[in-house]
Amino acid sequence: MKVVQVLPDLNGGGVERGTLEVAEALIKAGHESVVISAGGKMVAELEAAGSRHVQWDLGKKSLLTFRYIWAVRKWLADEQPDILHLRSRMPAWVMWFAWRGLPKKQRPHLVTTVHGLYSVSRYSAIMCKGEKVIAVSDTVRQYIVDNYPQTAKAKIVRIFRGVDAKDFVYQYQPSTDWKKAWYAQFPQSQHKIVLTLPGRLTRLKGHNDFISLIERLVRAGLNVCGLIVGGEDPKRQAYAQSLHQSVIEKGLSDRIIFTGARSDIRDIYGISQLVFSLSTKPESFGRTVLEALRMGVPTVGYDHGGVGEILTAMFAQGKVELGNADELDAVVKSLIESGQKPAESSCFTKQDMLENTLAVYNSFVCLPDNKEK
Numbered sequence: 001m002k003v004v005q006v007l008p009d010l011n012g013g014g015v016e017r018g019t020l021e022v023a024e025a026l027i028k029a030g031h032e033s034v035v036i037s038a039g040g041k042m043v044a045e046l047e048a049a050g051s052r053h054v055q056w057d058l059g060k061k062s063l064l065t066f067r068y069i070w071a072v073r074k075w076l077a078d079e080q081p082d083i084l085h086l087r088s089r090m091p092a093w094v095m096w097f098a099w100r101g102l103p104k105k106q107r108p109h110l111v112t113t114v115h116g117l118y119s120v121s122r123y124s125a126i127m128c129k130g131e132k133v134i135a136v137s138d139t140v141r142q143y144i145v146d147n148y149p150q151t152a153k154a155k156i157v158r159i160f161r162g163v164d165a166k167d168f169v170y171q172y173q174p175s176t177d178w179k180k181a182w183y184a185q186f187p188q189s190q191h192k193i194v195l196t197l198p199g200r201l202t203r204l205k206g207h208n209d210f211i212s213l214i215e216r217l218v219r220a221g222l223n224v225c226g227l228i229v230g231g232e233d234p235k236r237q238a239y240a241q242s243l244h245q246s247v248i249e250k251g252l253s254d255r256i257i258f259t260g261a262r263s264d265i266r267d268i269y270g271i272s273q274l275v276f277s278l279s280t281k282p283e284s285f286g287r288t289v290l291e292a293l294r295m296g297v298p299t300v301g302y303d304h305g306g307v308g309e310i311l312t313a314m315f316a317q318g319k320v321e322l323g324n325a326d327e328l329d330a331v332v333k334s335l336i337e338s339g340q341k342p343a344e345s346s347c348f349t350k351q352d353m354l355e356n357t358l359a360v361y362n363s364f365v366c367l368p369d370n371k372e373k
Contacts, residue, residue, distance in 0.1 A: 001365050002032040003083040004108070006091045008059025011040035014287050015087055015115050018161060018353070022085075023051040025354040034081065036091070058091035065094060072098035077106060083361050084108040087115060092126045109364040114140050116284045117305070120147045132360050134159050136285050137306040157360055161285045162353035167266070168294040170344045174267035182271070188254050189271075192225035193336060196272040198265060198288045199279075200230040201240040206278025206302070208246065209328070215250050216329055222336065224255065229268055231261030269297050274335060277301035280323070286310050293342045298335045300328070315342040 003026055005019050019035060020042060026033040027050035035046055038057035046053055054075075056068055076084070076098060084099060086092035092112060099107055112130030117140065127133070128144060128151040135141035135158045144151055174182075183190045195214065199205040207228060214226040232240040247256045262268060265288075269275060275292035277283070282305025289307050292299045293314045301307040303319040311319045317340060320328045 001026075001083065001361060002034065002079070002081040003085060003361055004034045004036060004079070004081045005085045005087060006036045006058065006095050007087040008091060009038040009040040009057075010035070010042035010046065010053075012042065014161065014285075016040075016042055019087060020046050020049070021350060021354060022357055024049045025358060027051060029358060034079070036095075058094045059088060061090050065090060066097070068094050069097045069101070073101050076102060076108065080106070081108045082365055083111060085111040085113070085361075086127070086130065087113050089118065089124060089126055092129075093123075096126060096129060111360060114144060114284075116140075117143050117282060131155060131364070132157055134357070134360065136161050137309055139282060139305045139309060140284050157356075159353055159356045159360075160348050161287060161290075162348045162350040163287065163291055163294055164350040165294065165346075168269075168291045170294065171296050172266065172270050174264075174270045178264070178267050179271070182267070186257050186259070189225045189227065189257060192223050193274075194225050194227060194272045195274045195276065195332075196227040196229060196268060197276045197278065198229045198268075199277075200261075201228075201232045201243065202236055203239055204279055204281045205230075206276075206280055207243050209278045209280075209323075209325075210276060211243065211246055211250065211252065211256060212325065213328060213332065214252060214256055216325075217332065218252065218255055220329075220333075222333075226252075226256040227259055227268065227272070228256065229259045229262055229265065265291070266295070269295050272297055274332060275299045277307045279305070279307070281305075283307050290314075290348050294345065296341050296344065298341055300331055300335070310348065313347050314345050 007015060007019055010016050023033040023035055023046060033051040034054060035051055036054045036056050038059060039055050043053050058065060058068060086095055110130045111132050112127050113134040114127045115136055118124035125148055128148045133156050135144060135156055137160060138158060141156055141158045144156055197210045214224060217224045247253055269292050275297050277286055277289045284306050286307035289299050289301055289310050299315060300318040300320060301311055302322045304322055320331050
């Protein structure tokens with residue numbers, strides 16, 4: 001079986017990581033894996049695991065991007081893949097037009113994954129055109145049903161994202177050397193109750209709610225330190241600056257740390273008493289919540305979207321009504337006082353995600369005539 005996955009680039013992120021994981025699983029199962037993207041820092045890892053990378057920049061939202069349609073169509077005709085798996089809207093449009101131009105019996109089977117709660121539009125509707133449409137959570141499945149009723153329910157397959165237990169070990173603790181280097185860089189976090197909000201500095205991630213929470217906890221006499229872990233979005237520098245200014249104005253410069261982008265998030269979870277997800281817009285899944293809970297770190301989040309689903313399954317004590325500051329305070333204080341931690345869990349595993357994804361691919365290949373539409 002030859003499977004081609006398509007996405008904008010391979011520069012890091014949840015979609016990109018999932019693409020590499022599926023690619024590796026395909027190779028291990030004896031199949032052929034090809035990924036089309038504009039390239040990026042993860043290409044070397046992809047190729048080292050046995051996949052082939054084809055470099056096409058199909059992610060730019062420009063009419064000029066459609067010039068690739070004819071080259072892509074010829075490539076598909078030459079390569080004759082069994083499965084074409086589309087993971088992002090703009091590349092999906094290019095690939096779909098190329099795919100539609102092939103004779104029916106030459107077309108690979110088409111799979112799409114709805115990774116996000118996209119704006120509802122004709123542009124986003126492309127992600128529901130697969131013969132199978134993978135939804136990454138029940139929230140996403142319902143989003144498809146509600147907003148794209150022309151999508152047959154029978155072709156929607158809910159496959160939760162997952163993390164590897166070997167990457168996020170229950171009760172993991174960072175090394176002494178890591179702690180020494182961390183506290184040398186951020187001494188104000190030592191001997192404090194560390195509360196962590198992971199996520200890039202974008203407006204929907206709830207940073208202002210987190211800053212206000214830290215302010216209230218400090219006023220209540222708790223010895224807390226808040227970590228905001230994530231890089232600044234170059235397009236939203238004014239927002240990032242407003243967050244820094246808010247921290248200064250509230251007198252919290254010694255209580256809130258902006259760490260920037262970090263590659264050691266597992267170690268940061270390990271020194272955290274609580275981890276947060278305070279996105280004001282529902283998340284399609286909520287990988288950071290899952291990562292922290294799998295390590296046994298109590299996690300608090302607004303009870304909506306994929307985050308609500310994960311908390312319901314793994315740590316219902318951490319659920320808070322969206323925007324309810326009083327309930328947020330109460331839940332945080334209760335968890336700090338009780339020291340209650342999530343139990344070890346086998347929910348939302350990477351292995352389940354991979355097995356279920358390959359089962360979707362195999363469902364086509366096992367048809368009597370696997371090219372017939």
